[in-house]
Amino acid sequence: MKRRVFLTNVCSFIAVFGCSSDGPTGNNPPPPPPPPSTPPPAADVVFKIEDDAFVDPAGNRNSDATVTINAGQTVRWDQTGSNVHTVTSTSEPSGASSFDSGNLSNGQYFTLTLTTTGTYVFYCTLHPSTMKDSTIIVQ
Ligand SMILES: [Cu+2]
Known part of the structure; x- marks a missing residue:
């Protein structure tokens, strides 16, 4: 009981940074996002x-x-x-x-x-x- 509450709270905290709360793997850090492709500089x-x-x-x-x-x-x-x-x-x-x-x-x-x-x-x-x-x- 206590453990479940603790995990829920941890995940709520991490959710801000992208934690998914779907089961046992929920505490794994999310993969880093792909690097953004550099947009061309603005021009007229x-x-x-x-x-x-x-x-x-x-x-x-x-x-x-x-x-x-x-x-x-x-x-x-x-x-x-x-x-x-x-x-x-x-x-x-x-x-x-x-x-x-x-x-x-x-x-x-x-x-x-x-x-x-x-x-x-x-x-x-x-x-x-x-x-x-x-x-x-x-x-
Ligand atoms: Cu040329």
């Missing part, structure tokens, strides 16, 4: 990186891929290709910094918040003959 505009192209939100590719954002907005590149790619500037407005994502593997992201108005052009250093001349206009 997203380019997709494929194995042969930068793709803008409208589906335009490489030299046709162009987005216009306001100063202070954030651009994100989602690397969906199988090969490694980079997002590297080839020209920036006067006074703006160049940028280079370094190698991005499938599932990785690169984000950039652009504060200087003007035109930014970027390419992939690993596929410079095809993945090139994509544009961001900051107004």
